[in-house]
Amino acid sequence: xxxxxxxxxxxSRAQFALTAMYHWIFVPLTLGLxxxxxIMESLYVRTGxxxxxxxxxxxxxxFGINFAIGVATGIILEFExxxxxxxxxxxxxxxxxxxxxxxxxxxxxxxxxxxxxxxFGWNKVSKKxxxxxxxxxxxxxxxxxxxxxxxxxxxxxxxxxxxxxxTARNEMQNFWDVLLSPMAVSKFLHTITSAYxxxxxxxxxxxxxxxxxxxxxAFVKKSVLIAAVFGLLASIMTAITGDFSAKVIAEHQPMKFxxxxxxxxxxxxxxxxxxxxxxxxKDTTAPYKKDFAMKIQLPKMLSILANGDANSYVxxxxxxxxxxxxxxxxxxxxxxxxxxxxIEALAAYKNAQQANDTIAQAKAKEQxxxxxxxxxYGYFQQHKNLLVPNxxxxxxxxxxxxxxxxxxxAFFILMLLLVYKEKLLKYRWVFYLxxxxxxxxxxxxxxxWVTAEMGRQPWVIQxxxxxxxAVSRLDTxxxxxxxxxxxxxxxxxxxxxxxxxxxxxxIGPKH
Amino acid sequence: MFESLSxxxxxQYWWIIVSLLASILVFLMFVQGGQTLLYRIGKTDMERTMxxxxxxxxxxxxxxxxxxxxxxxxxxxxxxxxxxxxxxYWVWMAILFAFIVQAVSYEYRTKPENFLGKKTYExxxxxxxxxxxxxxxTAVGTFFNGSLFSVNKTNLTNMGNNAISSWExxxxxxxAVLNWHNVALGLAVFFLARxxxxxxxxxxxxxxxxxxxxxxxxxxxxIPFLVFFLAFVAYLLIKDxxxxxxxxxxxxxxxxxxxxxxxxxxxxxxxxxxxxxVLLSIYKGWFQASRKxxxxxxxxxxxxxxxxxxxxxxxxxxxxxxxxxxxxxxxxENSSSSKYTLVAMSYVSLFVPFVIAYIYKVWKSINNxxxxxxxxxxxxxxx
Numbered sequence: 001x002x003x004x005x006x007x008x009x010x011x012s013r014a015q016f017a018l019t020a021m022y023h024w025i026f027v028p029l030t031l032g033l034x035x036x037x038x039i040m041e042s043l044y045v046r047t048g049x050x051x052x053x054x055x056x057x058x059x060x061x062x063f064g065i066n067f068a069i070g071v072a073t074g075i076i077l078e079f080e081x082x083x084x085x086x087x088x089x090x091x092x093x094x095x096x097x098x099x100x101x102x103x104x105x106x107x108x109x110x111x112x113x114x115x116x117x118x119x120f121g122w123n124k125v126s127k128k129x130x131x132x133x134x135x136x137x138x139x140x141x142x143x144x145x146x147x148x149x150x151x152x153x154x155x156x157x158x159x160x161x162x163x164x165x166x167t168a169r170n171e172m173q174n175f176w177d178v179l180l181s182p183m184a185v186s187k188f189l190h191t192i193t194s195a196y197x198x199x200x201x202x203x204x205x206x207x208x209x210x211x212x213x214x215x216x217x218a219f220v221k222k223s224v225l226i227a228a229v230f231g232l233l234a235s236i237m238t239a240i241t242g243d244f245s246a247k248v249i250a251e252h253q254p255m256k257f258x259x260x261x262x263x264x265x266x267x268x269x270x271x272x273x274x275x276x277x278x279x280x281x282k283d284t285t286a287p288y289k290k291d292f293a294m295k296i297q298l299p300k301m302l303s304i305l306a307n308g309d310a311n312s313y314v315x316x317x318x319x320x321x322x323x324x325x326x327x328x329x330x331x332x333x334x335x336x337x338x339x340x341x342x343i344e345a346l347a348a349y350k351n352a353q354q355a356n357d358t359i360a361q362a363k364a365k366e367q368x369x370x371x372x373x374x375x376x377y378g379y380f381q382q383h384k385n386l387l388v389p390n391x392x393x394x395x396x397x398x399x400x401x402x403x404x405x406x407x408x409x410a411f412f413i414l415m416l417l418l419v420y421k422e423k424l425l426k427y428r429w430v431f432y433l434x435x436x437x438x439x440x441x442x443x444x445x446x447x448x449w450v451t452a453e454m455g456r457q458p459w460v461i462q463x464x465x466x467x468x469x470a471v472s473r474l475d476t477x478x479x480x481x482x483x484x485x486x487x488x489x490x491x492x493x494x495x496x497x498x499x500x501x502x503x504x505x506x507i508g509p510k511h
Numbered sequence: 512m513f514e515s516l517s518x519x520x521x522x523q524y525w526w527i528i529v530s531l532l533a534s535i536l537v538f539l540m541f542v543q544g545g546q547t548l549l550y551r552i553g554k555t556d557m558e559r560t561m562x563x564x565x566x567x568x569x570x571x572x573x574x575x576x577x578x579x580x581x582x583x584x585x586x587x588x589x590x591x592x593x594x595x596x597x598x599x600y601w602v603w604m605a606i607l608f609a610f611i612v613q614a615v616s617y618e619y620r621t622k623p624e625n626f627l628g629k630k631t632y633e634x635x636x637x638x639x640x641x642x643x644x645x646x647x648x649t650a651v652g653t654f655f656n657g658s659l660f661s662v663n664k665t666n667l668t669n670m671g672n673n674a675i676s677s678w679e680x681x682x683x684x685x686x687a688v689l690n691w692h693n694v695a696l697g698l699a700v701f702f703l704a705r706x707x708x709x710x711x712x713x714x715x716x717x718x719x720x721x722x723x724x725x726x727x728x729x730x731x732x733x734i735p736f737l738v739f740f741l742a743f744v745a746y747l748l749i750k751d752x753x754x755x756x757x758x759x760x761x762x763x764x765x766x767x768x769x770x771x772x773x774x775x776x777x778x779x780x781x782x783x784x785x786x787x788x789v790l791l792s793i794y795k796g797w798f799q800a801s802r803k804x805x806x807x808x809x810x811x812x813x814x815x816x817x818x819x820x821x822x823x824x825x826x827x828x829x830x831x832x833x834x835x836x837x838x839x840x841x842x843x844e845n846s847s848s849s850k851y852t853l854v855a856m857s858y859v860s861l862f863v864p865f866v867i868a869y870i871y872k873v874w875k876s877i878n879n880x881x882x883x884x885x886x887x888x889x890x891x892x893x894x
Contacts, residue, residue, distance in 0.1 A: 093589025
């Protein structure tokens, strides 16, 4: 029996994480700023006030700078599914490829076509057509997010498909189950509203920088008003959809949910750790176990978050690993055994297929169908501890995301009050706070992505395919080389983007 | 509607769509060709600004077509995606790197404090134009000459080396450049992109000096284009091809691609019409400096590339042959998505005419007047 090449798997994961996280630096601002700019231009077209046009053009310039690097970092992600995750591409390509293609046909062309009008059409097309183009760019960007998030959600909750042993892949059975799965709906809504929140924070932060420099008060007031309303609505929606998302995860990815909270032993009426510091439990039988050096708990809140019921049971990592008969939870040893049967049944099926032995094929298929639910566990016969995600990273990223999310709601309320009471200029500390919020918004956004994707480990397709079985057969050094190249290029482009962005902000809105 | 079609018909329908996207991509690579002519045609800063604003208003269409081509290939023929991208790693990575640096270069090139300087971004654009065209052309060349890979779906049941598709040479795609026929196609695409760019500038830039230089570039690039293109086509017509029979068994067939043209006369007509239109566009550019030449060249390119893709995949031809083991070659029948997915995707494809319609409308509204120096001086958003 050959062994998995873990250095190849780790470097391939690192490369995908690097490119996804770089891409995710730029995408949220594109998603939200597109709409903010469209709202501003709508006010220009409606009122005819040239000040709105000046404001629109300023934010549009920043949108363009950010958009370009978002595109640059995005192309690689689509192709990396093939280059680095070749088994994955075949195993689920029948389902996963479709949203990517639809994204290209329905969304990317919309963006790519109308962005030319948005930037170069001011003197070439009518005001209304220009406004329509700006809206279409924003809508196109968000439709594109829909399809890639549908694909991502399917990795977390594979539905609407059936495994075909003849082709050794999953095949789509119901497109609408894929599109409208609760995971897809919650993931899309949570992600885009969090992106709008980030965009609003960036707009307010930059606007407040002008106040610190005692410049452009009229521009700042208008920008802050739009962004604060937009941001408040978005951040409240982020919290609501986050709650929805948590319930879906608790139901379908209980290990991920337990790792959010570092919950080792399951509980009825489980408390939520609002703040905690983890430490190693030094338990040699369960090396993944963590204890808390300190924690602040909210009684029964985790049960409410998971199931909407204060007295419900939330399984912990121990239950999910060792099993809990009372709660009807299988131990992973049993899942691994069933997964092994499924994998062996597939091998038997393929042999029977080659030998044209239809009776053996039917028998193998029956065995495969009965155990397919645990197919992916079969790869963990020697590595069962890998079935627990990295608790430390998942716990902290989840708490950073949630904590900052609630703080942002309070901040938007504060900004709206200041604008409403005409006291925006009164408190200089608010300007600094708004500036600090820009990096905090990006930290929250990245933490959200880390929570979702690190919490998913070790699965690339929940329960069906682990990352270790999905990777392309490449030389590890080849992946290290491309990882370094990506890191160098993306970091260089990020520095360029930040310098250009800062300069354009210093220049300010043009007259 | 699509449900009533057979799986084979759906596979053919999707091969047509993939072929169409590929052919539109090659036409739109005039953007890449233009980027390699930046210093050949543009001698002053203003001239280079006009050139890059001409291609710059179209670069994202080329980029999007490439991404959609990848997405459509993934959705319709996922085994190609997993085999070629995961195997010919270096070729695809080089293509991707070339496109990563393109995306930012237009937007950042003239911005103050752009960190790398104008020349670096122009260098990126040149690299994108050079590598993007040659490597994509070379990669497509392997559709006719094969690659060293194996496919074994039972590997999925191994604990360890369980890759379904494996590249059977450590060069991971770089070996494609050792085949002159692949490289000939790559170079033909490169020189064609430069010709199309020159024709596009004739249409899109209103400047007497630049027009003269564009005509000169049409002349300069036509000779190598014809040499490489004709060498590629001539050998294609006499070489053995990768055929498969009713049972799916792959075998070498003498004059396979010539036979494909003869077996599908409509494809032959499309191919000949495409070549004639490309030659006509060159004639109109060379001798008349015609503004309309690009349209002949564009349509001709689309028809030519489209028909080449059709003879690569239709008429029982393995479109992605394995020279490691012929029986592992990919055909439109053994590498496609399921019928359900192809049907679902086919409904989405009904949006394509609508997409083409709005692209045409926007193209017209942005290109209604050629670029001039005055516009560059007065425009608020200039690359």
